[in-house]
Amino acid sequence: MLKSVYQNFSNRAAQWGVRRALYWQLMHACKNWLGFNIHYVKLGSGMRNIYEDERPTFPEGYQVKMVCLQDLLAFADSIPDMSSAFLKTAFGNGDLCVASFCGAELVGISFESGTRAPVTRQLELEIPKGIDYIYKTWIHPQHRQKNLSQVQGWVRRQSRGVDTQTWSMWYVETHNYPSLLHSYLHPRERRISGGLIGWVRLFGREFPFRSPRARWLGIKFAQIKGIKGQAHD
Secondary structure, three states: OHHHHHHHHHHHHHHHOHHHHHHHHHHHHHHHHHOEEEEEEEEEEOOOOOOOOOOOOOOOOEEEEEOOHHHHHHHOOOOOOOOHHHHHHHHHOOOEEEEEEEOOEEEEEEEEEOOEEEOOOOEEEEOOOOEEEEEEEEEOHHHOOOOHHHHHHHHHHHHHOOOOOOEEEEEEEOOOHHHHOOOOOOHHHOOEEEEEEEEEEEOOEEEEEEOHHHHHHOOEEEEOOOOOOOOEO
């Protein structure tokens, strides 16, 4: 076991550097043992005309499209945190979803909400007006590095027609270096920091927190219905 842990650490250090590998190890332990989660909030501009939005290269053999509830029910519970109950709630709230398929296999997915969306089983985010929140973004590990995330974003924007929303928002763990470390992006594609959000689990209860910048943006946590509590200002 120790040999495996050391090998995994060595692999991460080779990819990201020793400092990042150590930070990953620390935050992974905090998440698993202390229930401590912390994320960067990211904002991306959505003010682009549909006709000026350059079409990315679609990977050969893949289909990326907007989907509805019936398209996904057969895949419920086959990917992380995507139960049939979650799907019915998301589509019932009017959320949009774009999915990637390799043949008949679901290999990528991303949801979008303009109101609120679940974060954990206890907490959800209230989305500031005028912001589209991108959540539950997932690409199968064997199908990464194929530009699917960018293609999914493009398909989602095309589905809106001329974009009337100003920003898209999402969050990513501060130690998720596969997502944080990427190649060059054009200035119009670069992400703006929206501060930090997170939560800590104590005695079975999750307590959220936000940095001043996230608070200024109007990001709020609320307890999911059926769980005691109110929105956290």
